[in-house]
Amino acid sequence: MASNNEQHGQQRNVFKAGCGLLTCFSATARKEQQQMTHDHVDNNTEEIIRRRSRAAVDEKPLCKIADAFKELANVVISENVIEVAAFSRACSFVAPLFGSVGFHFQFIEMDYVTKVNDIAEASKSFKTLQSMVDQDVQTNSVRNQGSHSRNLLKIKRGLDFLKVLFEQVLLTEGNSIREAISKAYTQIFNSYHGWALRKAVSVRLHYIPTKQQLYRNLRTDESEARVLMQTYISASLHLLQYIEKIFLERELGIDW
Numbered sequence: 001m002a003s004n005n006e007q008h009g010q011q012r013n014v015f016k017a018g019c020g021l022l023t024c025f026s027a028t029a030r031k032e033q034q035q036m037t038h039d040h041v042d043n044n045t046e047e048i049i050r051r052r053s054r055a056a057v058d059e060k061p062l063c064k065i066a067d068a069f070k071e072l073a074n075v076v077i078s079e080n081v082i083e084v085a086a087f088s089r090a091c092s093f094v095a096p097l098f099g100s101v102g103f104h105f106q107f108i109e110m111d112y113v114t115k116v117n118d119i120a121e122a123s124k125s126f127k128t129l130q131s132m133v134d135q136d137v138q139t140n141s142v143r144n145q146g147s148h149s150r151n152l153l154k155i156k157r158g159l160d161f162l163k164v165l166f167e168q169v170l171l172t173e174g175n176s177i178r179e180a181i182s183k184a185y186t187q188i189f190n191s192y193h194g195w196a197l198r199k200a201v202s203v204r205l206h207y208i209p210t211k212q213q214l215y216r217n218l219r220t221d222e223s224e225a226r227v228l229m230q231t232y233i234s235a236s237l238h239l240l241q242y243i244e245k246i247f248l249e250r251e252l253g254i255d256w
Helices: 002-058 061-079 084-092 095-100 103-122 129-138 148-171 178-188 195-207 211-217 222-249
Strands: none
Touching: 061 084, 061 095, 061 222, 084 103, 084 129, 084 148, 095 103, 103 148, 129 148, 129 222, 148 178, 148 222, 178 195, 211 222
16 A cells, blocks of 8 residues: 555656656746747837937938927927927937937837827817917816827927937037936936936947947038037927926926
8 A cells, every 4th residue: 555655656656757847838828938939029120219219310311300499499489489380300310310329228219109199180170289288278188198288298309308419419529428418417327217227228238339430320421410519408498498488387397
């Protein structure tokens, strides 16, 4: 009887070991499958980004940005109004620049593009930025996730980031723009991002292209780039102050 019990015990141990081994193989297979899926997504995403970057390079985005925002600034100064359609069009030219500072900053570009697309869609219903925000005020939805007003405020931060970045690039000597990007990110986005995202950004700063690489990505040289960056800095100041005024006059605040 004892011998039978011992035999059954040995069989149970073998069975458990076999199950453990199968579980191990199963877990390994799942991990490999997940990694393959992850790699596939990464490869697809990277290819999409490469195509988008090549298109942006062909269009010389820095020239388009400078021209579009200079035109917007002139309208703000002369008419004290901004049409939603013109605003979203100008903002759409900015997106490729986030990608130009390196693949690892694509998460900022993707979030920015989503917001700009929403404002572009809103242009079908609203003529001016003021009327768009006023509608959210009337429906008490200004701070709701995905509201036009909330997206407008986030776009403003993206434009602010670009302004500070250009200012820092113009002030920075040498070929590195890592410090310029770090200062721009800290000044504009740092207080709105959680610890994990801030940590990810600090790691990604090590993969930032040099100043000359950035100019090549944008199909420009340093002398032209400096002029275009300064044009954007001057023009965006009027636009950013105008958007800020829309929120503050309605007592909506801008730090949320």
